[in-house]
Amino acid sequence: MTEHVAHDYIAGAIGGAAGLVVGHPFDTTKVQLQTQLHGNQYKGTWDAITNVHKYGWVKGFFRGLSWPLFSYGVVNSIYFGVYGNTLKMLEKDRSVRKSSYLSIYMAGCVGGAAQLIVVSPVDYVKVVLQSQISHDVSGKGKGKQFKGPTECARHIVRSSGLRGLYKGGIAMAWRDVPSYGLYSLTYEYLSLEMKTRGLSDSKGIVADLVAGGCAGTLTWFSIIPFDVVKSRYQADFKKEFSGLIDCAVKSYREEGFFVFYRGCLVTCLRAFPVNAVTFLFYSQTMQYLESI
Numbered sequence: 001m002t003e004h005v006a007h008d009y010i011a012g013a014i015g016g017a018a019g020l021v022v023g024h025p026f027d028t029t030k031v032q033l034q035t036q037l038h039g040n041q042y043k044g045t046w047d048a049i050t051n052v053h054k055y056g057w058v059k060g061f062f063r064g065l066s067w068p069l070f071s072y073g074v075v076n077s078i079y080f081g082v083y084g085n086t087l088k089m090l091e092k093d094r095s096v097r098k099s100s101y102l103s104i105y106m107a108g109c110v111g112g113a114a115q116l117i118v119v120s121p122v123d124y125v126k127v128v129l130q131s132q133i134s135h136d137v138s139g140k141g142k143g144k145q146f147k148g149p150t151e152c153a154r155h156i157v158r159s160s161g162l163r164g165l166y167k168g169g170i171a172m173a174w175r176d177v178p179s180y181g182l183y184s185l186t187y188e189y190l191s192l193e194m195k196t197r198g199l200s201d202s203k204g205i206v207a208d209l210v211a212g213g214c215a216g217t218l219t220w221f222s223i224i225p226f227d228v229v230k231s232r233y234q235a236d237f238k239k240e241f242s243g244l245i246d247c248a249v250k251s252y253r254e255e256g257f258f259v260f261y262r263g264c265l266v267t268c269l270r271a272f273p274v275n276a277v278t279f280l281f282y283s284q285t286m287q288y289l290e291s292i
Helices: 003-035 043-053 056-063 064-088 101-114 116-131 151-162 160-165 167-196 205-234 244-255 257-261 266-290
Strands: none
Touching: 003 043, 003 064, 003 116, 003 151, 003 205, 043 116, 043 160, 043 266, 056 160, 064 116, 064 167, 064 266, 101 167, 116 151, 116 160, 116 167, 116 205, 160 167, 167 205, 205 244, 205 257, 205 266, 244 257
């Protein structure tokens, strides 16, 4: 582990930005699947992809990207920076090179909590914009449509104040804090095992890709129900849901248990390449910074 405080933040920013670009089209499809209500649901993942494709790459798959693109570097910088430096604080015996798995999990949870301050408003605006891609390409019945994230954010602040930007924040906390612990633990374990057993190259690139991809996929699969409820509640501008619990109960009554796993396939497909790229850039950037 590096002793330089800034290294984790710099490497996290680079890794996060790289992963975001790779995964945004998958993320848009996921949000579309999760937020369609009342008989307007897609027949499946391919139906959602086909519909989004009708709007093109900019207004379709990459809708809502601009704010995350400029901010997720900061978000990942916060997570990796807090994670790395918390791990240093927890590991008092610096002579032991291998961190304990409990320390890794706890440091991941702390990092996940820290990034919520920045990520919650960005995620909310992103979900709103992504959910407004109409299932009906003619545009009929689309309701209020925002031209971009700035207009969307201004509308939310005018109607609900700054606090309104944190709608769904509780669900994000339940989703992110324990999951980031699992995320860090899975990556560190798999990466170390692959490198120890000689299953990676000399620079650890293969281990970073495989461990990062598996960590992201496993973590997202474990939190899909929280993510579905969060996305539906955030996209609800008609105020059909009075809160997160009301959203979960009504969704279950209308569509059954499997509504909580809507978008699971595309989410897991997205998670592997996104987190493989994120950890690859993070780890390799860390190695480079330590070498200089």
